[in-house]
Amino acid sequence: GLGPRVAAADDVRNLLLSPAAGLDPQARMDVRPLAAQLLDLLQDSPALHALSAKFALQLDGGEALAMREHPHDLWLAAEDDQHLLLGLAGCPMDTPLARIEASQALELVRQLLLLFLELATPEQSRMRQLLAQVPADELLQRLQARLDFALQPAPATWQPAATVERAPAGIYPQAQAGLCMVAAGAQLGRLHAEQLTTLAELSERYGDGELRLTPWQGLLLGNVPESASRELLAALGELGLLTHIDEPLLGLVACTGSAACARGLADSKQHALHLAELLRASHARPQVHLSACPRSCASARVQPYTLLASTPDHYQLYQRTPAAPGFGRLLAPALTIDEAGAWFARQHPA
Ligand code: SF4
Incomplete structure (x- = not known):
C-alpha cells in the first residue's frame, strides 16, 4: 500500500487530507471514500501522469486535526456532509470559487486536471502560473463547458473549520464511541527503522493496524480503545516520540542542513535540538x-x-507577516542559536 500500482503514477499521487479523516468528531464529511477515488483517478489515468511532481490536491473534510494553510494547486473543502467548495492555487482558508455536490467531485477533478494540461504551456507546471495568464472565471467557464452538471456559486461567506494551532501530541477524542486517537511527533521529522517496527506492532496491538502520517512530521494512531490510550501514549514516549503538547521540539522544523546537504551553511538539525533545549527553560513555544x-x-x-x-x-530571524513577501519581516540579521533562544524566551518569560 505504500507505493503506486503504476510506477509512472508515483509522482502525481499528491493528495493531502487530515490524518484524522473519518475519525475526527468535528469533521463535516468523511472524505476517505472520495480520497480513494481521487488516488485511483491519478494512478489509473495515464494522461494525468503528465502533471508536475509538485502539483498537489487538498481534500478538507473540516477536521480539527488538519493543516489548512498549506497552499495547493486545487483544493476541495466540505461545506457540509453533501457539498464541497472548490478553490485553485491556494488553501481552504481562501475564498472559494464554486460549490458542487460531493457526488460530482470525481468528475470535476478529472475534467479540471485535463483542462489544466490542455491549457498550460511547458513553463506552466503549477495552477498559479496558469491563472496568471488565464483568469479563474475564464477557466471556470471553460470547465463548465466540459461538465454535464452546473457549477454552483460559492457561498457569499465561507467559514473554514477551526483547526489546532500547534502540532498535535497526546490523546484526542474520536467520533466513534469508546475510541480515541493518539498522536505523537517525530523528533525533527526523523523516524528510525527500529522505531517503525515497534510502531507497527503498537498499531496492531492498540489500534487498527494503520499508521497515519501527519503534516506536522508526526504520527497518529486511530481507533484506539479509550481504556488503552494512556498505555499506548507511554509506549510512544518510551520509543523516543514527542508525546507532550508542551515539548518545544513539536514547534521546530529543520532541514537536513550542512551535516548531509552540500548547500547547507549551518547544521540546522543540531541547532534545532539546541534551540529546543534553551526553550525548555522558558514558556516560549x-x-x-x-x-x-x-x-x-x-x-x-x-x-x-x-x-x-x-x-x-549565525541565522537571520524573520517573522511571518502578510505585509512582507518570502519569510516575512527581518527582525535580526545575525543571531547565534543562544541569542535566538534568549530572544524567544524574552517574548514569553518563564
Ligand atoms: S541546506 Fe538548503 S537545499 Fe539543503 S536541505 Fe536545507 S534548505 Fe534544502
Whole structure:
C-alpha cells in the first residue's frame, strides 16, 4: 500500500487530507471514500501522469486535526456532509470559487486536471502560473463547458473549520464511541527503522493496524480503545516520540542542513535540538523553521518564524507577516542559536 500500482503514477499521487479523516468528531464529511477515488483517478489515468511532481490536491473534510494553510494547486473543502467548495492555487482558508455536490467531485477533478494540461504551456507546471495568464472565471467557464452538471456559486461567506494551532501530541477524542486517537511527533521529522517496527506492532496491538502520517512530521494512531490510550501514549514516549503538547521540539522544523546537504551553511538539525533545549527553560513555544539555505526544503509554507542560516553559526530571524513577501519581516540579521533562544524566551518569560 505504500507505493503506486503504476510506477509512472508515483509522482502525481499528491493528495493531502487530515490524518484524522473519518475519525475526527468535528469533521463535516468523511472524505476517505472520495480520497480513494481521487488516488485511483491519478494512478489509473495515464494522461494525468503528465502533471508536475509538485502539483498537489487538498481534500478538507473540516477536521480539527488538519493543516489548512498549506497552499495547493486545487483544493476541495466540505461545506457540509453533501457539498464541497472548490478553490485553485491556494488553501481552504481562501475564498472559494464554486460549490458542487460531493457526488460530482470525481468528475470535476478529472475534467479540471485535463483542462489544466490542455491549457498550460511547458513553463506552466503549477495552477498559479496558469491563472496568471488565464483568469479563474475564464477557466471556470471553460470547465463548465466540459461538465454535464452546473457549477454552483460559492457561498457569499465561507467559514473554514477551526483547526489546532500547534502540532498535535497526546490523546484526542474520536467520533466513534469508546475510541480515541493518539498522536505523537517525530523528533525533527526523523523516524528510525527500529522505531517503525515497534510502531507497527503498537498499531496492531492498540489500534487498527494503520499508521497515519501527519503534516506536522508526526504520527497518529486511530481507533484506539479509550481504556488503552494512556498505555499506548507511554509506549510512544518510551520509543523516543514527542508525546507532550508542551515539548518545544513539536514547534521546530529543520532541514537536513550542512551535516548531509552540500548547500547547507549551518547544521540546522543540531541547532534545532539546541534551540529546543534553551526553550525548555522558558514558556516560549514558538513555531520556528530553521533553514540552512534559502531553498526552504523543510517547510513549503512560511512558518511564523524562520531562522535562515547566514554563516555556520549565525541565522537571520524573520517573522511571518502578510505585509512582507518570502519569510516575512527581518527582525535580526545575525543571531547565534543562544541569542535566538534568549530572544524567544524574552517574548514569553518563564
Ligand atoms: S534548505 Fe538548503 S541546506 Fe536545507 S536541505 Fe534544502 S537545499 Fe539543503
